Amino acid sequence: MTEDTAPPAARTLLVVEDDPTINQALTDRLTAEGFRVERAFDGPGALEAFARLAPDLLLLDLMLPGMDGLEVCRRVQAERPVPVLMLTARVDETDVLVGLGVGADDYVTKPFRMREVVARVRALLRRVDRAADLVAAAPPALRVGDLVVDRAGRRASLAGSAVHLTPLEFDLLAVLAEQPGTVRTRETLMEEVWGWSDARGTRTLDSHVKSLRAKIGAGRVRTAHGVGYALEA
Numbered sequence: 001m002t003e004d005t006a007p008p009a010a011r012t013l014l015v016v017e018d019d020p021t022i023n024q025a026l027t028d029r030l031t032a033e034g035f036r037v038e039r040a041f042d043g044p045g046a047l048e049a050f051a052r053l054a055p056d057l058l059l060l061d062l063m064l065p066g067m068d069g070l071e072v073c074r075r076v077q078a079e080r081p082v083p084v085l086m087l088t089a090r091v092d093e094t095d096v097l098v099g100l101g102v103g104a105d106d107y108v109t110k111p112f113r114m115r116e117v118v119a120r121v122r123a124l125l126r127r128v129d130r131a132a133d134l135v136a137a138a139p140p141a142l143r144v145g146d147l148v149v150d151r152a153g154r155r156a157s158l159a160g161s162a163v164h165l166t167p168l169e170f171d172l173l174a175v176l177a178e179q180p181g182t183v184r185t186r187e188t189l190m191e192e193v194w195g196w197s198d199a200r201g202t203r204t205l206d207s208h209v210k211s212l213r214a215k216i217g218a219g220r221v222r223t224a225h226g227v228g229y230a231l232e233a
Contacts, residue, residue: 011125012036014055016046016072017087018064022110026059029114030121043067050076057124059117062088062099070102077103081167083124087112100211105168106194106204123195127171130195142177145233147216149177158216168193169212172205176221176231185228 013035017023020041027037038053040046043066050058058076062069073084086099086107099107105124108117142149146159151174156163165173171193176184189205190196209229213221222230 010034010036011056012038012053013057013059013121014038014040014046014049014053015059016040016043016049016064016069017059017061018042019061022061022087025114026117029118030059033118035121041065043069043072046072047075050079050082054080055082056128057083057085057121059085059087059121060104062086070098073099073104074102077166083128083167085117085120085124100166100168100207103166105166126195127168127193130192142174144177144180144220144231147177147220147231147233149174156216163215165212165215168208169215172208173212173216173231176229180231180233183222183224183228183230187228189228 013030015023015026015030015037016039017026018041023039023041027039030037038049038055040049041064043064045066046058046060046064047067049055058073060069060073064072069086069088073086076082076084081103084104086104087110088099088107089110105127106120108120142151148157149170150156154167154170156165156170156173172189175189175192184192186205194204209221209223220232222232224230
């Protein structure tokens with residue numbers, strides 16, 4: 001699908017993957033789903049394409065020539081926050097947490113199903129739209145003890161000091177802060193934060209909770225085993 005024939009509302013996606021076969025397969029499927037798709041095959045090319053295209057979402061491989069995906073993610077998020085879906089052959093939790101810590105929103109591990117990738121892309125785009133709606137109708141700042149969550153300004157502070165959160169970490173914290181002390185189920189969190197209608201991807205949820213705990217204190221996010229999480233004062 002070319003720029004001229006793409007529907008006016010189509011979102012622009014940037015696929016960054018050095019394997020030509022995987023890159024082409026992703027491009028073909030996402031184009032067939034109605035997206036505008038541009039491609040890059042290495043880190044420097046990804047940064048150039050990002051600056052030129054201002055895409056709505058990145059599909060970003062971690063292992064890239066020239067500059068790895070983590071550094072690409074760090075740089076694009078510093079330039080302009082954008083949803084990032086990591087594509088990785090790594091399943092080590094540390095690698096995932098590092099990726100989430102530099103601003104990635106979600107990840108899929110190789111080999112992946114194209115249907116799952118498309119579903120996750122759509123869910124991330126829905127989350128961006130929902131976050132914009134929440135900001136437009138944001139209530140006063142939420143306070144849970146000495147933790148303040150300012151949804152309109154998308155800022156959080158702890159005992160008066162700023163807490164630097166990724167977009168997904170902030171959205172997760174804001175949902176938990178709406179009902180402090182109340183356990184929010186995995187299904188609810190996946191729906192309200194990621195846009196998923198079921199609990200698939202709960203490893204992503206657990207990884208974000210772990211990262212959030214590292215920034216606001218482990219004891220502030222309580223685990224209800226087999227159910228979900230609650231924010232405590």
